Amino acid sequence: MMMQTDIAGNLAAVWAEIDKAAKEVGRQRDLVDLVAVSKTKPEAEIRPALTAGHRLFGENRVHEAAEKWPRLKAEFPDTRLHLIGPLQTNKVGLAVPLFDVIETLDRPKLARYLARAQDDLGRSLDCYIQVNTGAEPQKAGVLPEEADGFVAACRVEYGLSVVGLMCIPPQDEEPSLHFALLARIAERNGLSRLSMGMSGDYPVAVQFGATSVRVGTAIFGARPPISPKS
Numbered sequence: 544m545m546m547q548t549d550i551a552g553n554l555a556a557v558w559a560e561i562d563k564a565a566k567e568v569g570r571q572r573d574l575v576d577l578v579a580v581s582k583t584k585p586e587a588e589i590r591p592a593l594t595a596g597h598r599l600f601g602e603n604r605v606h607e608a609a610e611k612w613p614r615l616k617a618e619f620p621d622t623r624l625h626l627i628g629p630l631q632t633n634k635v636g637l638a639v640p641l642f643d644v645i646e647t648l649d650r651p652k653l654a655r656y657l658a659r660a661q662d663d664l665g666r667s668l669d670c671y672i673q674v675n676t677g678a679e680p681q682k683a684g685v686l687p688e689e690a691d692g693f694v695a696a697c698r699v700e701y702g703l704s705v706v707g708l709m710c711i712p713p714q715d716e717e718p719s720l721h722f723a724l725l726a727r728i729a730e731r732n733g734l735s736r737l738s739m740g741m742s743g744d745y746p747v748a749v750q751f752g753a754t755s756v757r758v759g760t761a762i763f764g765a766r767p768p769i770s771p772k773s
Contacts, residue, residue, distance in 0.1 A: 550588070551595040553762045554579070557745075561756065564746035575749055578625055578738070580759030586611045588763060593619050601646075601757050603628025605638045612641060627709075627738075627757055629683050632656045639664050646671040646709045646738050649683050651696065658701040669706045671738050672697065674728060676721040677713035684710065687724060694732045707736025707754065718744045722751035 554577075562572040581589045582603040589600070589611070598621055602608035608624065616622050625644040632653055638645070639660040648654060648670045661667055672694060675684030685693045690708070697703045708729045712721035722739050729737055738755045740748025745756035 549764075550591040550762060554592060554595055554597055557758055557761050560746050561749055564749040568750045570749065575753060576755040578627065578755050578757045579762050580627065580741075580757050581763065582607065582628070582759065584763050586615060589615060592762065593622070598622045599625070599755075601625040601627040601759075602642075605630065605634040605641070609637055609641055625738075625757075635660045639666055639668065642668065644669045644671070647673045647683060648697065648703070648705070649673045649675075649685055651693075654697050654701040654703060658703055661703075667704055669736075670697070670703050671707045671709040671736065672705060673709045673711075674725055676710045676724050677716060679713055682711065687728060690728050691732060694734070705734065707734050707738060709738035711741070712739075712744070719747050719751055722748050722753070726752045 673684040740756040
C-alpha cells in the first residue's frame with residue numbers, strides 16, 4: 544500500500560503536468576478537473592487522497608463502489624463520484640443514489656432506465672455520452688456518426704442532463720486524433736464538457752480541450768488483476 548505522502552505527492556505531480564500542458568496551449572489549469580480513478584483501491588488507499596484535499600473520484604464498478612464510497616462520502620460529504628465504467632441496466636437503481644455523474648451513457652435502453660430511476664429517486668445526475676471514436680467492436684460507446692442523434696434523444700426524449708462526451712482511444716492509435724474528433728462532436732452539439740485522457744495521455748488530452756482527465760495509475764500506482772465479476 545502507498546503511503547499518504549506518496550499519493551499526495553503523486554496528485555501534486557499530476558496537477559503540475561496538467562498545468563504545464565494547459566499553459567503550452569494557452570489554457571488555464573482551472574478549466575480542467577482531475578478525476579482520481581480509485582477502482583480496485585480499498586478505503587485505506589483512497590483516504591490519503593481525501594486527506595490531501597482531493598474530492599473528485601472515478602469508479603468502474605457499481606458494486607465495488609457501493610462497498611466503500613457510502614462511508615467515505617459520509618465522512619467527506621463534498622466528494623463527487625463519477626461512474627467511468629460500463630453501466631448495466633440492472634445496476635442503475637444502485638448507481639443513481641451513489642454516483643454524482645454518469646460518464647458512460649451509450650444506448651437508448653440505458654437512457655430510459657436512468658431517466659426512470661432519477662425520477663423515482665428525485666435525483667438529476669449530469670451525464671456524459673461515451674463515444675466509441677475508434678469504432679472498436681469490443682468497446683462500449685456510440686459510434687461517431689450516431690452521436691448527434693443519440694445526444695438529441697437523451698435530451699429531448701429522455702430528459703437527461705447531458706453535459707458532455709467521453710472517449711477511450713484505441714491503445715495502438717494516436718490519441719490526439721480521437722480527442723480532436725470528440726471535441727468536434729461536442730462543439731456541434733453545444734456540449735462544453737470533454738472527459739478524455741488517462742494516465743498515459745492526459746497531457747495530450749488537456750491540449751486538445753479536455754475539461755476532465757481520468758487518472759488512476761499515476762496517482763495510486765499499478766492496480767492488481769481483477770476478476771470479471773462486477
